[in-house]
Amino acid sequence: MQPIPTVAEGPGAPSLRPARPPGLDTRTLRTVGLLLLPTIGTLAVVSLYPVFRGITLSLRNTTLSSQTDSFIGLQNFQTLLGDAQFWNAWRNTIEFTAVSTLLETVLGLGMALVLFETFRGRGVVRASMLVPWAIPTVVTSKMFGWLFDGQNGIINYLLKGSHLIQANVNWYGSTQHALQTIVIADVWKTTPFMALLLLAGLQSISGTLNEAARVDGASPFQYFWRIRLPLLMPTLLIAALLRALDAFRIFDLPYVLTGGGPADSTETLSTLTYKHLFSGLQFGFGSALAMAMFLTELLIAIGFGVFLLRRLRASGG
Amino acid sequence: MAEIARSHQQVATRPRQRSLRRVATRLLFYLAVAGIVVWSIGPFLWQLNASLQPDRYLAASPPHFLPVPGTIQHYYNVFFVKQFELYIINSLIVAGITTLFCLTFGSLAAYGLARFNVQGRFGILGVILAISMFPQIAIVAPLYLLMSGIGFLNTYQSLIIVYLALGLPLVVWVLFGYFRELPRELDEAAKIDGAGAIRILWSILLPISLPGLVTTGLLSFIASWNEFMFALAFTSDIHHQTIPVGVANFTQLYSVPWGDIAAASMVVTIPLVALVLVFQRRIISGLTQGAVKE
Numbered sequence: 272m273q274p275i276p277t278v279a280e281g282p283g284a285p286s287l288r289p290a291r292p293p294g295l296d297t298r299t300l301r302t303v304g305l306l307l308l309p310t311i312g313t314l315a316v317v318s319l320y321p322v323f324r325g326i327t328l329s330l331r332n333t334t335l336s337s338q339t340d341s342f343i344g345l346q347n348f349q350t351l352l353g354d355a356q357f358w359n360a361w362r363n364t365i366e367f368t369a370v371s372t373l374l375e376t377v378l379g380l381g382m383a384l385v386l387f388e389t390f391r392g393r394g395v396v397r398a399s400m401l402v403p404w405a406i407p408t409v410v411t412s413k414m415f416g417w418l419f420d421g422q423n424g425i426i427n428y429l430l431k432g433s434h435l436i437q438a439n440v441n442w443y444g445s446t447q448h449a450l451q452t453i454v455i456a457d458v459w460k461t462t463p464f465m466a467l468l469l470l471a472g473l474q475s476i477s478g479t480l481n482e483a484a485r486v487d488g489a490s491p492f493q494y495f496w497r498i499r500l501p502l503l504m505p506t507l508l509i510a511a512l513l514r515a516l517d518a519f520r521i522f523d524l525p526y527v528l529t530g531g532g533p534a535d536s537t538e539t540l541s542t543l544t545y546k547h548l549f550s551g552l553q554f555g556f557g558s559a560l561a562m563a564m565f566l567t568e569l570l571i572a573i574g575f576g577v578f579l580l581r582r583l584r585a586s587g588g
Numbered sequence: 589m590a591e592i593a594r595s596h597q598q599v600a601t602r603p604r605q606r607s608l609r610r611v612a613t614r615l616l617f618y619l620a621v622a623g624i625v626v627w628s629i630g631p632f633l634w635q636l637n638a639s640l641q642p643d644r645y646l647a648a649s650p651p652h653f654l655p656v657p658g659t660i661q662h663y664y665n666v667f668f669v670k671q672f673e674l675y676i677i678n679s680l681i682v683a684g685i686t687t688l689f690c691l692t693f694g695s696l697a698a699y700g701l702a703r704f705n706v707q708g709r710f711g712i713l714g715v716i717l718a719i720s721m722f723p724q725i726a727i728v729a730p731l732y733l734l735m736s737g738i739g740f741l742n743t744y745q746s747l748i749i750v751y752l753a754l755g756l757p758l759v760v761w762v763l764f765g766y767f768r769e770l771p772r773e774l775d776e777a778a779k780i781d782g783a784g785a786i787r788i789l790w791s792i793l794l795p796i797s798l799p800g801l802v803t804t805g806l807l808s809f810i811a812s813w814n815e816f817m818f819a820l821a822f823t824s825d826i827h828h829q830t831i832p833v834g835v836a837n838f839t840q841l842y843s844v845p846w847g848d849i850a851a852a853s854m855v856v857t858i859p860l861v862a863l864v865l866v867f868q869r870r871i872i873s874g875l876t877q878g879a880v881k882e
Contacts, residue, residue: 299704302785306700307712309693310756317753318719321730328729385620396621398868399628405864406632407814409832410853414635417846423647425634463628464875471876520723523816527836541725541817548729549821561726568723 322565328558335552347559357560359535360543361567363450367539368518371457376511378458379465380503384495386466387473397470400463408460412527415456419443443529446536453524453537461518465510472506473499505583512575519568540564632857639663639850646846662851672852674826675834679856682744682830683812686751690808691801693752694759699789701760702767703775713764720757728821735822746822747830751815755808762807762874766800767793803874806867810860831856 329347333340351357386397403411419426419442430436443452476499484494500507522541525531531538531546544564548557638646639662640655666672697716701709731750732741740746770793778788794801816832823829829837835856838849864871 300706303700303704303706303709306696306785310697310716310760313693313749313753313756314716314719317731317750318722318727321727321734322722324730324733325726381620382624385617385624388617390617390621392621394868396625397872398865399625401864401868401871402628402632402861405810405860406857407816407832407835407860409814409816409835410857413835413838413849413853414631416844417638417850418631418634420844420846423649423651423846425651428649428651459627459631463624466624467872468876471872516721520725522725523832526816541723544725545728545817545821548732554729554733558726558729561723561729564723565726568721572721 325558325561328554329562330559331555333553333555333558335554340555343555347556348563350556351559351563356535356538356543357563360538360540363537364519364521364539364541367450367454367457367521368515371454371461371518372511372515374454374458375462375465375514376507378462379469379510380507382463382466383469383473386470397467400467403460403462404464406460408523409527411456411460412524415452415459416443416528419452419455443537444533446534449529449533449537453521453528456524456528457518457521461514465514468510469503469507472503472510475506476502505579508575508579508582512572512579515571515575516568519564519571540567632861635850635853638846639854641847643847662847663855665845665848666851666855670834670838670848670852671826672834672855675829675831676856678744678828679813679830682747682751683809685744686748686755686812687805687809689748689752690755690759691805694756694804695763695789695794695797695801697756697760698763698767699785699793702764703772703788703793713761716757716760720754724754724817728818731818732821741822742824742828744828747812747815747819750818750822751808751812754815755811758874759804759808762804762877763797763800765877766797770796799870800874802867803870806863806871807874810863813860 330342330344331340332343332346382400386393386400406414418424421427421439421441421444424442426442427436427439431439440448443449480498480502484498489497520541521539522545525537525539526542526545529537531542540560541564544557544560547553547560551557637653637655640658640660641652642659642661645652645655700706701713735741735746740749774792774796775788778792783791813830814832815830816836819830819833820836823833826834835849835852838845838852
């Protein structure tokens with residue numbers, strides 16, 4: 272890219288600058304436009320365009336294997352509403368999202384409260400908490416495949432040793448426990464990250480409140496429920512929202528650990544969509560599924576947003 | 589420190605029951621700390637343990653808690669049978685180039701948004717951040733058609749282009765935060781000295797914002813290194829597939845090769861874990877800025 276000259280011409284120019292209203296200078300506008308061009312261009316081509324293309328695809332019966340490709344209106348969505356596989360995946364996804372987000376938020380808050388105290392080795396503990404976050408999710412899947420192996424898994428061994436179970440549990444190999452195993456793996460991977468976010472939120476709450484509460488004779492419990500939690504609430508809710516939106520898209524864990532099985536018990540909307548797209552090559556129907564997901568996410572975000580606003584308004588007034 | 593001193597005082601002055609309770613609380617607290625550490629690195633250590641054990645130990649009950657005597661057979665298999673180094677090279681190329689482009693494009697955009705008083709810049713920033721919330725499954729099919737149309741399927745560039753778009757919003761956001769904190773006088777003085785916009789960015793702002801560049805660079809590198817779905821959809825042979833695809837495909841016909849999988853996991857995770865431990869402070873600050881302040 273060419274360097275853009277923004278030099279003030281003449282000796283008198285600098286003194287004139289402050290008088291000019293900002294944002295009306297065409298040269299500045301051009302400079303900013305050029306600076307933003309690579310980013311906006313990339314996002315337009317790789318993120319915005321595909322969403323619009325996805326909407327049009329969802330209204331067609333495009334199938335790569337049979338060369339059909341014509342406009343069919345909302346027919347894909349009609350098929351979707353009567354599709355048992357879709358509703359099964361929808362239920363699994365909602366269940367996964369709700370349970371994992373709740374567990375990660377509560378456990379994460381607990382971890383954050385522990386880390387908020389000063390103690391020796393806190394830096395090391397905090398660093399170790401980044402390990403689950405950094406490990407590729409595909410590797411996490413394999414890791415939990417080994418930990419929860421039905422025959423030689425350490426989890427079965429430990430549970431049997433402490434007499435919590437009598438016989439080996441076939442964790443991700445049974446329809447009963449497969450989704451639970453995926454929730455556990457996700458909670459393992461994401462809770463420490465959640466804790467670090469909440470810790471940052473806790474640290475931004477003023478320390479003088481702490482002292483004031485102590486002087487006033489508040490018990491630690493009172494202090495937590497009456498002061499810390501309400502102040503942390505906005506951070507907590509936003510972190511939970513971001514987490515829920517992310518959990519709703521879960522793909523890597525079920526795809527690698529169970530492939531959506533056994534008997535579709537861990538099929539999520541993302542894995543189902545992926546299968547329709549790249550195994551069935553049904554790009555039209557698959558796109559309709561993806562759009563349905565997009566809409567549900569939007570609803571979750573809006574619902575959360577309204578709740579958050581109400582909450583903030585209530586605590587503010 | 590102050591806390592410990594205070595608790596000592598209290599031990600000395602308060603009745604014994606109280607001090608017992610204090611000791612119990614302290615004990616519980618350290619148990620919780622130990623729990624967090626075990627939680628965070630336990631599964632990783634167990635995988636490390638498995639990667640060093642011969643297969644017959646892995647199938648034994650009770651399990652072997654230490655790899656004694658150990659074996660490097662699994663690591664040998666990973667490199668000399670499965671040719672895992674090819675996936676690693678692919679991932680290094682894809683993640684490396686993605687990071688370079690992310691930092692270049694991202695710093696230009698963040699500079700434009702943070703250092704000029706253009707109306708609507710917060711709106712633009714908001715749109716960029718909102719785009720990062722799009723579910724990726726919704727764009728994978730159209731992008732597949734696009735890549736196929738321009739002959740980019742099964743190439744590095746198909747992944748680099750996608751990862752660039754996925755990484756950019758966070759990079760712009762974090763660098764925007766950095767640039768905005770720097771005093772405006774820096775730009776003004778340079779402008780008077782006759783420096784252009786690019787020059788101001790390159791020789792003044794970027795050197796001061798090096799910590800921000802390290803943070804965002806690491807975040808985009810790790811994200812590209814770990815991404816699975818697009819890599820699975822776009823690449824189809826060992827000369828272009830990245831590590832997650834290689835690990836996911838690690839199966840045998842009749843039994844699961846847990847030892848080999850564990851060794852492969854270690855090979856791709858240890859560099860990442862090392863990076864994270866070295867740069868933990870920067871990563872945490874970048875991540876929390878990316879999420880908390882939104």
